[in-house]
Structure formats: structure tokens, C-alpha cells
Amino acid sequence: MEMYENENDQVDAIKRFFVENGKALAVGVILGVGALVGWRYWNSHQADSARDASLTYENTVSAIRADQPQTLAAAEKFAADNKNTYGALAALEVAQQFVDKNELDKAAAQLTQGLSAASDENLKAVINLRLARIQVQQKKADDALKTLDTVKGEGFAAIVADLRGEALLSKGDKQGARSAWEAGVKSNASPALSEMMQMKINNLSV
Template sequence: MKLPFSAIRADQPQTLTAAEKFAADNKNTYGALAALEVAQQYVDKNELDKAAAQLSQSLAAASDENLKAVINLRLARIQVQQKKADDALKTLDTIKGEGFAAIVADLRGEALLSKGDKAGARKAWQAGVESNASPALSEMMQMKINNLSV
């Protein structure tokens, strides 16, 4: 059963259930993408455990390294929100590729700060500022560094 993503966004229980089933039954890129969308619905409902489970399922179904990186970024964000900084740091360690360096540095800084490691957060954000970050992300990380001094 193919389900358009817009139907998932309608936030109706039957479409969410159907999308979960589709993701579970299709261990391929389509299943991974469906699980990503289901995870977003759970994040929107603040059901972070369910979102993390969907992302783990999505990760198992994905074969493309860039898709895996995106899934791991989303999983790390959830882990930081869940106050699981060590898990988030381990998840971030799995992400390879220069294209993700800046956003990984930003999330690493957030995880370290949540553990109370201001020096580590500063170092992570500084690495992000010095990487290939977009101007907006670079400025945001610089503001985070500046806020550590306050």
C-alpha cells in the first residue's frame, strides 16, 4: 500500500498506523523515508521514544550513507532532547562526511553543554565555525560561544 506523505501529515491515527506498517514491511529506501515521516509526527506530538524507535527502524532499512547521516542527525537531536547526551554523542560519531561537519559540530556542542561540559561545547562550536558552515549556522554557533561567557 503506497501512502502519500501528505496523508501522514494529516495526523489521523489510521494514516499514521498505515505509514508505520508500510515502513515496517518495506526494508528499503521507501520504508526508511516513511519511517522518517512517522518519526516527525511523533516528534510533533512530543512522543520522543516512539520517534527514536522509528528512526532506528529507518536506519536499519536505509542503505544510502547520506540518508543514514540525516537519520542519525535527527536521532541525535531527539537524544539531546531526551537528556541522553552520551547516546547523542555516540550517534554523532557515526556520521561521516565533510558536508555534515558543521551541523554535527553544532549538535555535539549542544550535547556537551547539556552534560555541563562548557569547554567541550566551546571547542565543538569553534570547530563548526571554522568548518564549511553556512553563514547563518556559523553565526548561530558563534552566538552560542559568546553566550558561554555570560
């Protein structure tokens, strides 16, 4: 539930709510008592729904990690039914289970579904990075490169460079892979990732 510093913040939130829901209401109506009551009810309902989704997500993930019977199917259903952040996170968990089983097509399908549910750009970036990694494993280098092109932000530059190098190398493009890894080493990579990419560069010369 949002917290407001003053009444103006709450009024702004009410306006956003009605605009986002396509209600062409005058400002005077928005500020009316009925609108305020309706807003509080809706906000409370949304908070309850979010808590329910959060609890179900946590229980589902705990069951998956405990390898309990039937939980994978339940998690798939939860991911499909919840077109929100929790659904996207569940799709990530389910995809990892399929990767562990070497069922890469199913893992990729889960991640694609998760992308459609995610709204946060950072979460989308994480999903796309995992999808690109799977596509490299599937020998779908061109698809992986296209997926990596959608990942923006300096915080992901090093990981993108590493995966781009892997995709290009799988296509036989050693020079392209070298350039990608060299760019990654020069980026904001962690010491461990930077060292790993440098090792890959060195191995190209062997």
C-alpha cells in the same frame, strides 16, 4: 531501471545480478539467451516493485501531512514492511510526527528502524543526525555523542559540530561545547548556522 550505454554494460549488470544472488554460474551461461530473458523479467519486476513502493510512499506521506485519521498507523506499517529507501523515508516522516507530539521514545524507535532499512550513506547520516537531536532532548547526551560519531562526510561536519556542542553542554562540559562550536564555525557551515554557533559561544561567556 538502469540504463546501459552498450552491451558490455548490460552483461556486467547481469553478472552482478547473479553474483549478488549467490548463483555460481559460468560466464557462458550468464551470456545465454535464457539468462538475458530472465534478467529482463527480473529487472522489469524490480522496476514495477519500486514504482509501487514509490506511489504508496507518496500517498502515505501526503495523508500524514494532511492529518488524515488512521494514517499514522498505516505509515508505521509501511515503514516496518518496506526494508528499503522508501521504508526509511517513511520512518523519518513518522518520527517527525511523534516529535511533534512530544513522544520522543517512539520517534527514536522509528529512526532506529529507518537506519536498518537505509542503504544510502547520506540517508543514514540524516537519520543519525535526527536521532542525535532527539537523544539530546531526551537528556541522553552520551548516546547522542555516540550517534554523532557515526556521521561521516564534510557536508555534515557543521551540523555534527552544532549537535555535539549541545550534547556536551547538556553534560555541563562548557569547554567541550565551546570547542565543538568553534570547530563548527571554522567548517563549511552555512552563514546562518555559523552565526548561530557563534551566538552560542558568546552566550557561554555571559
